[in-house]
Amino acid sequence: MTQTRSSDINSYAEQFSSPESPILAALNRETHLKVELPQMLSGHLQGALLSMFSRMIRPRRILEIGTYTGYSAICLAQGLCDDGLLHTIDINEELADMQQRYWQEAGLAHKIIAHLGKATEIIPGINERFDLLFIDADKQGYAGYYDLVIDRVRTGGFIFADNVLYDGEVLLPASEQSKNGKAIQAFNQKISADDRVQQVLLPIRDGLLVMQKL
Numbered sequence: 001m002t003q004t005r006s007s008d009i010n011s012y013a014e015q016f017s018s019p020e021s022p023i024l025a026a027l028n029r030e031t032h033l034k035v036e037l038p039q040m041l042s043g044h045l046q047g048a049l050l051s052m053f054s055r056m057i058r059p060r061r062i063l064e065i066g067t068y069t070g071y072s073a074i075c076l077a078q079g080l081c082d083d084g085l086l087h088t089i090d091i092n093e094e095l096a097d098m099q100q101r102y103w104q105e106a107g108l109a110h111k112i113i114a115h116l117g118k119a120t121e122i123i124p125g126i127n128e129r130f131d132l133l134f135i136d137a138d139k140q141g142y143a144g145y146y147d148l149v150i151d152r153v154r155t156g157g158f159i160f161a162d163n164v165l166y167d168g169e170v171l172l173p174a175s176e177q178s179k180n181g182k183a184i185q186a187f188n189q190k191i192s193a194d195d196r197v198q199q200v201l202l203p204i205r206d207g208l209l210v211m212q213k214l
């Protein structure tokens with residue numbers, strides 16, 4: 001399919017999915033106006049899917065690695081059960097004000113615990129078992145984050161990993177892949193060889209890998 005067709009399909013899918021809420025639309029807009037690399041934000045379609053999945057799972061504890069401006073945290077927190085909490089980690093301290101402002105506006109700030117620092121250093125200090133893990137930080141860290149958290153995901157729990165198509169680089173020969181593309185390719189291969197999980201790779205946006213721990 002040509003690039004135009006695939007972006008037309010994306011627009012069509014957005015048009016026939018429930019509209020982005022005014023708060024998420026404002027966060028999406030402000031991120032694009034004021035923050036570097038706005039393409040990192042999950043966006044309307046993937047955000048709606050994360051929210052829908054979370055509302056299906058009704059998790060009690062979520063761990064998100066890679067908060068950015070807090071868009072996917074809102075989407076995931078929408079499915080939390082009454083006493084649910086979402087822990088989210090980011091290394092960038094400049095985004096904290098914006099995250100908190102939108103989490104307050106969404107009425108979810110009391111359910112979201114933001115941790116500032118390197119994920120590998122923060123994760124061991126979060127003493128929880130998780131129903132849902134979302135990996136969406138530095139691509140070369142994915143395999144390490146998975147190894148660090150898998151034993152703390154409950155049986156039947158879910159793990160989502162974003163950008164697993166890495167702008168189509170996974171289809172290129174290794175000699176033409178960037179470091180990140182190679183890391184994502186290795187991560188996808190690692191998961192497909194891991195019989196502790198069952199997985200489906202959804203070609204939505206930049207690729208979302210949905211895994212369930214068996």
Ligand SMILES: C[S@@+](CC[C@H](N)C(=O)[O-])C[C@H]1O[C@@H](n2cnc3c(N)ncnc32)[C@H](O)[C@@H]1O
Nearest residue numbers: 040041042066068071072090091118119137138
């Ligand atoms: C793709 S963005 C996350 C997007 C967000 N999940 C969303 O969908 O709106 C990746 C984030 O990971 C953060 N990050 C990168 N390396 C990290 C690390 N080692 N530990 C924690 N966060 C990291 C970056 O600062 C960035 O905000």
